[in-house]
Amino acid sequence: MKIPKSHPRYTSLMLREKLVKGWREGIVVPEGLIAHGRGEAFDYVLGETTSAPALVAERAAAAFLLRARRPVISVNGNVAALAARQVVRFAKTVSAGIEVNLFHRTDTRMRRIVRTLRAAGATHVLGLHPNARIPRLESRRALSSREGIFGADVVVVPLEDGDRTEALVRMGKTVISVDLNPLSRTSQRATIPVVDELTRALPNMERFARDLRSDPDEIGRLMKSYRKSENMKALFAFLDWRLRGLREGPKVVRGTPRRPRRIRSPGD
Numbered sequence: 001m002k003i004p005k006s007h008p009r010y011t012s013l014m015l016r017e018k019l020v021k022g023w024r025e026g027i028v029v030p031e032g033l034i035a036h037g038r039g040e041a042f043d044y045v046l047g048e049t050t051s052a053p054a055l056v057a058e059r060a061a062a063a064f065l066l067r068a069r070r071p072v073i074s075v076n077g078n079v080a081a082l083a084a085r086q087v088v089r090f091a092k093t094v095s096a097g098i099e100v101n102l103f104h105r106t107d108t109r110m111r112r113i114v115r116t117l118r119a120a121g122a123t124h125v126l127g128l129h130p131n132a133r134i135p136r137l138e139s140r141r142a143l144s145s146r147e148g149i150f151g152a153d154v155v156v157v158p159l160e161d162g163d164r165t166e167a168l169v170r171m172g173k174t175v176i177s178v179d180l181n182p183l184s185r186t187s188q189r190a191t192i193p194v195v196d197e198l199t200r201a202l203p204n205m206e207r208f209a210r211d212l213r214s215d216p217d218e219i220g221r222l223m224k225s226y227r228k229s230e231n232m233k234a235l236f237a238f239l240d241w242r243l244r245g246l247r248e249g250p251k252v253v254r255g256t257p258r259r260p261r262r263i264r265s266p267g268d
Contacts, residue, residue, distance in 0.1 A: 012040065012048065015082060015199065022081025026112050029104045032078045035159065039180035043197055045242055046180070050204060053234040054196040060226035061156075061176045061192045062094070062208035063219045068154035068174070071096035072126075076103070079158045079198065080113045084120035086202040091122070093209045096156070099148035100127030103161055105140040137167040158198050162186040178202075182235055192228065195235055 003013050019036055022028035050058075065071045073087055073096050080087075080100075091098050100113045107128075114125045130143035132150035141164045144150040155168055158178040162185025168175045169189055177190035178201045187193040194201050212219050 012043075018081050019078065022077060026109060027116060028077045028081050029109075031104065032076075036078060039159075039197075042180040042182075045239060046195075047242060048197070050196050050200050051235060051238045053231050053238060054194060054201070055204065056226075056234070057192055057194045057231050058196065058201060058204045059208045059212075060222050060231075061194060062205045062212055063222035063226075064154055064174055064176065064192065065094040065096060065156070065205075066209055066212055066219055067223060068094075068096075068152075070152045071154040071156070072148050072152040073098050073156040074101045074149055074158070074160070075099065075113065075117065075127075076101065076159060077109065077113060080116045083158075083199050083202055084116050086199065086206070088117065088121045090202050090206045090209075093206050097148050097152070098122055098125050099145055100125060101141055101144065101149060101164075103139055103141050105143070134164065134167050134171070136170065137164060139163070142167075157186070157190070158201075160186045160190075162189060165189045182232065182239070187232075192226065193232065 003017070007013060016036070019028050019033055023030070023033060071094055073091050075087060075098060087098065090096070098117060100110055100117070102109065102113075110128055114128060117125045126145040126148035130145055132144050132146045134142045134144055134150065139161075141161060149155055149168070152173060154174040154176065156176045156178070157165055157168070160177055160179065165175055165177060165186045166189045169191060174191045175189075176192045176194065177186045178194045178196065178198050179186045179190075180195060180197055181187060182193070182195045187195060194205075196204070212222075
């Protein structure tokens, strides 16, 4: 479908087209299309933009990844369809491994996603031959690689199932989620929840990582100062301001409403 760039929701519609293409190619499952729509609804509330609290979380996430011994980025079908090249660039920036991990897992679908990532520039993708299981997880998402997710100390889990996030945290890993729903179990259980849209979050974290690479003192400061509870409080304050503005009408949304008392986020 040809979507004019003048369309007010051009970016969102293009992301939908990518997912539909991924479904036709056997990368995305129908359940993934439903999940995307649910996240998109939250993005409307966020104003389809990256909030200040999300930027704080993204910068902290970059710091944790740069200091990690064995960082790994987990990829599912939606992530591969929406942001394969961004994943590969980000992985190279933070020297992270890439592992495909699926809830709706078939060998054919696994191979297709691996091929997509290799076509995007990845040289080594894990997941086809799992040799470990994540403890206390009964779904096929428990299948993992000792070289990858199972042995990682920091794991990025974009568009994740909450049960695996919880299981990885129980294993003692630092888990960085990317999820538009701040109420999801993924966001609630992750060590560093990034409440932002995937194709905005990945370039932001890559940029922060490039800026921080040569500043070990700042990396250490960010790791010590980040507080999940304070960051999520700031995010909910932002959402409250957005919803109050929408409730009070277009004049407030388009103008400059008085913001609520700002909750300071570490790293500001």
